[in-house]
Amino acid sequence: MTDDGIRVALPSGAEAFVARGTTAADALRALGERRVGEAIAVKVGDHVLDLSRGLVADATLAPVFPDSPEGLDVLRHSSAHLLAHAVKRLFPNTQVTIGPVIESGFYYDFKRAQPFTPEDLERIEATMRELASENIPVSRREMRRAEAIALFREMGEHYKVEIIEGIPEDHVSLYTQGDFTDLCRGPHVPSTGRLRAFKLTSVAGAYWRGDERNEMLQRIYGTAFPTPKQLKEHLALLEEAKRRDHRRLGRELDLFSFHPEAPASPFFHPKGAIVYNTLVAYIRDLYREFGYDEVLTPQILDVELWKRSGHYENYRENMYFTEADERQMAVKPMNCPSHCLLYADGKRSYRDLPLRLADFGRLHRYERSGVTAGLTRVRSFSQDDAHIFCAPEQIDAEVTSVVEMIFRTYDLFGFSERRIYLGTRPERSIGDAATWERAERTLREVLKRRGIAFEVHPGEGAFYGPKIDFCILDAMRREWQLGTVQLDFSLPERFDLHFINREGKEERPVMIHRALLGSIERFMAILLEHCAGDFPLWLAPVQVRLITVTDQQQAYAQQVVATLRASGLRAEADLRNEKLGYKIREAELQKVPIVLVIGEKEVAAQTVAPRRRGAGALPASDLPSFIASIATEARPGAPGGVP
RNA sequence: GCCACCCUAGCUCAGAUGGUAGAGCAGCCGAUUCGUAAUCGGCAGGUCGAGGGUUCGAAUCCCUUGGGUGGCUCCA
Numbered sequence: 001m002t003d004d005g006i007r008v009a010l011p012s013g014a015e016a017f018v019a020r021g022t023t024a025a026d027a028l029r030a031l032g033e034r035r036v037g038e039a040i041a042v043k044v045g046d047h048v049l050d051l052s053r054g055l056v057a058d059a060t061l062a063p064v065f066p067d068s069p070e071g072l073d074v075l076r077h078s079s080a081h082l083l084a085h086a087v088k089r090l091f092p093n094t095q096v097t098i099g100p101v102i103e104s105g106f107y108y109d110f111k112r113a114q115p116f117t118p119e120d121l122e123r124i125e126a127t128m129r130e131l132a133s134e135n136i137p138v139s140r141r142e143m144r145r146a147e148a149i150a151l152f153r154e155m156g157e158h159y160k161v162e163i164i165e166g167i168p169e170d171h172v173s174l175y176t177q178g179d180f181t182d183l184c185r186g187p188h189v190p191s192t193g194r195l196r197a198f199k200l201t202s203v204a205g206a207y208w209r210g211d212e213r214n215e216m217l218q219r220i221y222g223t224a225f226p227t228p229k230q231l232k233e234h235l236a237l238l239e240e241a242k243r244r245d246h247r248r249l250g251r252e253l254d255l256f257s258f259h260p261e262a263p264a265s266p267f268f269h270p271k272g273a274i275v276y277n278t279l280v281a282y283i284r285d286l287y288r289e290f291g292y293d294e295v296l297t298p299q300i301l302d303v304e305l306w307k308r309s310g311h312y313e314n315y316r317e318n319m320y321f322t323e324a325d326e327r328q329m330a331v332k333p334m335n336c337p338s339h340c341l342l343y344a345d346g347k348r349s350y351r352d353l354p355l356r357l358a359d360f361g362r363l364h365r366y367e368r369s370g371v372t373a374g375l376t377r378v379r380s381f382s383q384d385d386a387h388i389f390c391a392p393e394q395i396d397a398e399v400t401s402v403v404e405m406i407f408r409t410y411d412l413f414g415f416s417e418r419r420i421y422l423g424t425r426p427e428r429s430i431g432d433a434a435t436w437e438r439a440e441r442t443l444r445e446v447l448k449r450r451g452i453a454f455e456v457h458p459g460e461g462a463f464y465g466p467k468i469d470f471c472i473l474d475a476m477r478r479e480w481q482l483g484t485v486q487l488d489f490s491l492p493e494r495f496d497l498h499f500i501n502r503e504g505k506e507e508r509p510v511m512i513h514r515a516l517l518g519s520i521e522r523f524m525a526i527l528l529e530h531c532a533g534d535f536p537l538w539l540a541p542v543q544v545r546l547i548t549v550t551d552q553q554q555a556y557a558q559q560v561v562a563t564l565r566a567s568g569l570r571a572e573a574d575l576r577n578e579k580l581g582y583k584i585r586e587a588e589l590q591k592v593p594i595v596l597v598i599g600e601k602e603v604a605a606q607t608v609a610p611r612r613r614g615a616g617a618l619p620a621s622d623l624p625s626f627i628a629s630i631a632t633e634a635r636p637g638a639p640g641g642v643p
Numbered sequence: 644g645c646c647a648c649c650c651u652a653g654c655u656c657a658g659a660u661g662g663u664a665g666a667g668c669a670g671c672c673g674a675u676u677c678g679u680a681a682u683c684g685g686c687a688g689g690u691c692g693a694g695g696g697u698u699c700g701a702a703u704c705c706c707u708u709g710g711g712u713g714g715c716u717c718c719a
Contacts (some may be wrong), residue, residue: 107714115647204714205646212716216646219714247712251654260692260710315719334719368644369710371717428719463719481718550676577676585680599678609679617679 007058018055025051025190028063039063040189041074048074050140050187066194066226073101078138078189079128079198079224080106085180086127087220090120096182097159097208097217104234105223109206111159116203116218124220125200135193136178140186142171148183155181159208197231198224241476246525247374249533253591255524255541256375264372265380266521271541274570278539279520280360282412282637283384286405286516292356292386297338299362303328308494309337310430314463318365335359336488336513339387340495343509348499353509354390354398360520361385375525383519388512389497395510399446399468399485402514406470406483409516412639413527415472419479420452423460423467430464431490439487440466462513464490474530482523486513533591534613536640537633545592546573546608547583549599556603560596560623567627569634588613594630 008027009015016030024042028051033039041048041064044055048070055061064071080099087094087110099108110116116124143151145164151174152160160183164172175184177192189195200222208214225231242248250256255272258265268276287294300322306312311319311333320331332338339357348355362382371377388398410418422443425436443466447454454468461467470483488511491497498506517523527535537543544564546557557573564571574583580597587595597609602620609620621629632638 118648202713203647206715207645210716212645216715218646221714258711263710311719318717318719365718368717370644370646370715373712377718426719461719547679549678552676579676579682580678582681583679588680595679597679601678611679 006055008055009060011060011062020056021054023051024049024053024055024061027055027059028061031061033063035065036063038065040066040071040078040194041187043070048187050138051190052140053187072226074187074189075195075226076101076106076224077184077186078192079195079222080108081138081175081177081180081182081184081188082128082131082192082195082198083108083124083200083220083222084110084182085131085177085192086124088180089131090123090127095157095159098163099182105201105221107206107219107221109208109217109219111208111215111217116220118203121200121203121220125198128195128198128200131178132192132195134178135191137191138175138177138188140173140175140188142173145170145172148172148174151181152183195224197226197228198222199231199235237476241529244476244529244532245374246376246528249528250375252589253533253541255528262380263369264367264378266375266378272524274541275524275535275539276520278636279517279524280384282409283516285637286409287356287358287386290356290401290405291354292358294358294360295339295342297335297342297359297361298332299364300324300329300331301338303330305337305341306330309340309491310464310494311337314428314430318367320364320366331364332361333363333365335361335363335385336387336491336511337495339389340491340497340511343389343497344495348389348497348509350391350499350501350507353499354388354394356386356388358384358386375521378519378521381519381521383515384517385513385515388514389492389499389509390512391499391501391507392510395442395487395512396446396449398512399443399487400450402483402485402512402516403446403450403452406516410470410472410482412637414530415474415482417473419471419473420447420454421457421460421469421471422447422454423457423462423469425461425466426459426463428463429461431493435489436466439489443468443485443487462486462488464488465513467513472526474526475532476529480522480526482518482526483516484514484518487511488513535591535593536638537593537630538636538638540591540593541570542572542590542592543569543630543634544571544594544596545587545590546571546596546598547580547587548573548575549580549597551575551577552600553598553603557598560598560608563623564627567631569627569630584611596626 004020005017006020007015007017008031010031010033014031018027018030025036028036039051042051043062043064044059048064064074066072066075084096084099091112095111097109097111099106149161149164152164164183172183173186175182175186175188200220202221204219205216206219208217223234225234253271254269255275256266256268259267303312315333319333322329342357343355360382362380364380367377367379390398424440465486465488467484467486469481471479471481473479491511492508497509499509501507546561548554548557554575557575561571561573584595591613593613595611597611602609607620607622608626610618610626612618
């Protein structure tokens with residue numbers, strides 16, 4: 001190494017000496033990297049930088065291509081800049097704010113008096129295309145903070161000024177492409193021509209700095225990919241998501257509906273009720289196995305109870321209130337206080353613990369209009385909720401057993417990818433610091449001991465205690481929260497709960513709030529979208545549909561239906577005077593798992609000709625062996641059947 | 644709650660610039676009696692989410708309101 005030279009290397013080991021200040025792109029060329037032209041950035045150590053960055057010290061370099069995760073981020077970030085560039089060109093009076101990369105694309109927030117219309121979006125996208133085809137070079141420069149503030153102030157970009165004022169460093173970096181300059185950490189593509197596959201997807205309101213007390217900005221969402229083909233695939237995926245939308249399937253499969261008379265409160269139709277109740281039946285089976293006792297508790301309780309539990313203090317804005325006998329009452333948003341009353345009904349011994357009280361009670365929570373959505377966020381629902389009252393030394397075993405129930409259940413439904421989060425103390429909460437500390441440590445230890453990978457979500461705990469949230473990825477790779485385990489030392493305190501321990505002394509139990517599916521409504525929505533309406537046999541509202549070829553077979557068909565029903569199957573007959581193909585098509589569209597075709601031959605031979613959803617015809621068989629062949633699969637909680 | 648958009652027959656959707664509603668599917672009736680994803684014909688169905696306004700005239704323009712959708716905030 002010489003004074004004016006530095007040593008650069010590729011991860012493969014190739015080395016070269018170049019002059020200090022050589023750009024990353026030139027250094028890569030000097031190293032014999034052939035695909036420099038395809039790279040959009042460079043990785044120096046752990047940092048992704050512009051290709052035009054001058055190298056000042058020895059470094060190991062790796063080109064960043066658009067199809068790598070880092071490259072995709074650069075591409076999308078630059079697309080956000082291209083969007084801002086186009087907006088400033090079309091609407092010069094607009095102020096720019098921030099434009100980050102998000103999971104499936106990017107967005108940019110703007111301040112403009114006029115709202116952006118869908119037509120504006122088209123014009124903006126067209127302008128983005130023009131700017132891309134002009135292949136404008138993107139350059140970076142650094143500037144003193146004060147200088148940058150002055151510059152953006154002069155440009156009338158007050159939000160940028162505010163952002164820079166919040167940056168502690170002396171210098172900030174600016175990126176310029178043609179007549180557009182933006183404050184940005186970078187890195188960016190070398191020129192706008194590298195952006196070939198992007199699309200603006202929607203406009204939405206968004207608060208400045210994500211605070212609802214601040215003014216509202218206009219956010220434009222978009223997405224970008226390395227190639228047009230990948231963009232197209234992504235858009236096709238969005239179409240598929242639309243096709244699987246549970247609101248749509250709910251209507252098409254006649255499962256549930258919504259009515260303005262009870263906003264955000266689902267009405268389950270007979271078929272939807274079967275799915276719902278079968279899910280509950282599955283959970284009840286688990287409860288039998290894991291030692292839970294089911295209870296039923298009132299819908300409306302005295303406000304005093306909610307004051308005592310802390311809900312009135314912390315949760316009032318989400319509760320419904322009413323009055324009776326001049327007493328203030330509240331509709332329950334949760335079951336826990338009722339379970340505390342149940343626990344306290346009589347002396348408890350350590351021999352009674354753990355006491356696991358399960359409750360499928362209907363809950364009502366007032367959700368602000370605008371946050372509700374289909375079955376995933378409703379105002380009326382029930383959970384597979386339970387509260388475990390146990391001695392402190394039992395916490396570990398109890399949490400462990402809940403985790404087992406959760407994992408087994410998610411496996412059953414084909415949710416094999418999970419993400420687990422530990423939520424710690426939120427701002428609004430009850431209980432002292434030491435108790436919180438203890439509870440958080442307990443949960444952390446259980447997870448660690450079980451070798452379960454998790455992430456910490458600071459401040460995401462419940463107001464009464466820390467929690468572990470169990471999320472899954474569905475078939476569309478979207479993340480949903482389902483189960484939860486929450487430790488609670490506060491409610492036992494507030495309700496002055498105790499049990500008599502081995503020493504004959506009163507001791508405070510711990511309460512564990514937990515759910516596997518979470519809200520049944522929400523779970524049903526997620527499952528419906530996950531399996532695109534193709535429920536496993538045991539959950540299907542109609543398991544078997546008989547289809548007659550002509551009306552000569554009606555009597556036999558009805559007889560078969562009766563036999564199937566007698567053996568516990570949900571069966572029905574389609575006796576309509578329609579062609580076979582028509583009736584089969586309808587059964588397929590209705591996602592009926594098994595169709596039994598009954599024609600002249602079947603009547604004569606006293607058999608049925610089965611047909612599996614999506615798989616076509618199977619050989620005919622006699623009725624008893626057909627029933628035997630599906631018996632296991634039709635039992636609640638039968639494995640398989642979900643992708 | 645905030646921003647934007649949407650609401651026409653049970654469903655999916657047509658109905659530039661204001662002249663008072665239309666299709667396919669579903670439904671009903673009839674014909675057809677048929678072998679693994681749509682048989683043919685006919686009939687009926689809407690105070691265009693609701694209320695108010697502008698206008699000679701409103702599904703269409705304006706205001707209010709209800710519901711929904713996509714986001715933001717929230718999800719204890």
